[in-house]
Amino acid sequence: MDYNFLELADKYYDDALKDLSELIECKSVLDVYKPTSAHPFGEGCAKALDTMLGFAKRDGFESLNDEYYAGEIKYGSGEDFAILGHLDVVPAEGAWDTDPFKATIIGDRLYGRGSTDDKGPVIASYYALKMLRDLGVKFNKTVKLIVGCDEETESRCLTHYFKKHNKPSIGFSPDADFPLIYGEKAFANFSILGSVDPHSIIKTWKSGSRVNIVPDTCAVTLKGDYSKEFNEFLESHSYQGEIKDSVYYTYGKAAHGSTPELGVNANFIMAEFVNSIYNDNFTRFILDCLSFDPYGEKMEINVENGDMGKLSLNPGIFEVENNECLIQCDCRTPKDSQYKVIDVFVRDCANKHKLIYKADHRKEIHYVDPNSYLVQSLYKAYKEISGDTINKPMTIGGGTYAKFIDNCVAFGPTLPGEDNLIHSPNEYIDLNNFKKDIAIYAYAIYELVK
Ligand SMILES: [Zn+2]
The missing domain is CATH 3.40.630.10 (Zn peptidases)
Incomplete structure (x- = not known):
């Protein structure tokens, strides 16, 4: 030196x-x-x-x-x-x-x-x-x-x-x-959108401001009073949440979107509760395809590649208004060749729940x-x-x-x-x-x- x-x-x-x-x-x-x-x-x-x-x-x-x-x-x-x-x-x-x-x-x-x-x-x-x-x-x-x-x-x-x-x-x-x-890793971000079952109890759903952060707060308003059920749900699962001014909140843990396994997505908790009252397509999709699954195993898009590791999946933004929903996902893959697999598999999962798949930001490794x-x-x-x-x-x-x-x-x-x-x-x-x-x-x- x-x-x-x-x-x-x-x-x-x-x-x-x-x-x-x-x-x-x-x-x-x-x-x-x-x-x-x-x-x-x-x-x-x-x-x-x-x-x-x-x-x-x-x-x-x-x-x-x-x-x-x-x-x-x-x-x-x-x-x-x-x-x-x-x-x-x-x-x-x-x-x-x-x-x-x-x-x-x-x-x-x-x-x-x-x-x-x-x-x-x-x-x-x-x-x-x-x-x-x-x-x-x-x-x-x-x-x-x-x-x-x-x-x-x-x-x-x-x-x-x-x-x-x-x-x-x-x-x-x-x-x-x-x-x-x-x-x-490569970026293979995508969105899920479409109409929510009109019989759903969801009035509005709002969570996350950036797709690359694990959302630690989810705020929902419901068609009806489910406060008793909500408090029982939180208690029986030891989840964090509360009701303030008729807004139902669940709390998780924030983390960077590239390491969703280090966070707790507040939406997964809310989806579990809302779906326990009424089985709508929006929360069903969250539970079947996204919930507590940082590597995309539920939609079978999980891949692993030598020194580049596993695919990561972070649904970072959730919205429902006037029965229209949007979920934006941060998805990072170890191989650029997986774009096509993601397009086909995620679209299939979305369609099964009467929702639409849209490819967003893409970037090669x-x-x-x-x-x-x-x-x-x-x-x-x-x-x-x-x-x-x-x-x-x-x-x-x-x-x-x-x-x-x-x-x-x-x-x-x-x-x-x-x-x-x-x-x-x-x-x-x-x-x-x-x-x-x-x-x-x-x-x-x-x-x-x-
Ligand atoms: Zn930076």
């Missing part, structure tokens, strides 16, 4: 923490996408981008704002090298112990929405870049820290950015796990050779700084920014075995790890640009 990156990171830590706190205070949750507006993803996302580019300006970096879709902070010369992060965050739903949009330090942890996903890693990468520049390192590549404002929904930010800007030939995205992720120079260099940086030689580069179900560039992998920040509560209440970043992140990213960039 030519430099002691850990010692250097210590010097930049206080400033990095200050900037991260300021960024967390920008409430960069998408409200409604307005392509005609100067701030297409809303004021919060625009403020986060202004704040980040403000840091770059303050520190003398060249930067650009791509019409509030994304921003770029640049240093060096030669072939483009990308660091892909994002400034938008998922909504702060559920029970937080602190204000999600105020960085709160308790012990070794900093709590706040976006602290780990993805504002913390963006700031760590930024300070890594700044450190190398301040050291006078000669860059043989142009490092572009590209920050998007719409990663959590449809990544329209980078789609927009790459329409006008060339794709860098190599890069990493600090938006997942260490050591690094060289393979990501992303895979970088684990023996490539990029993967080996990043892994070396991780090993040297963390001292962890046990955990190896891997594949996951989560889709990250890495897939925007062919030769790009996801690199940090969550350590093996750590749970930062991303997309859940009380998201945090461990401050000792945050400091290490700056050192790991500095080492990694140095290895690739020296």
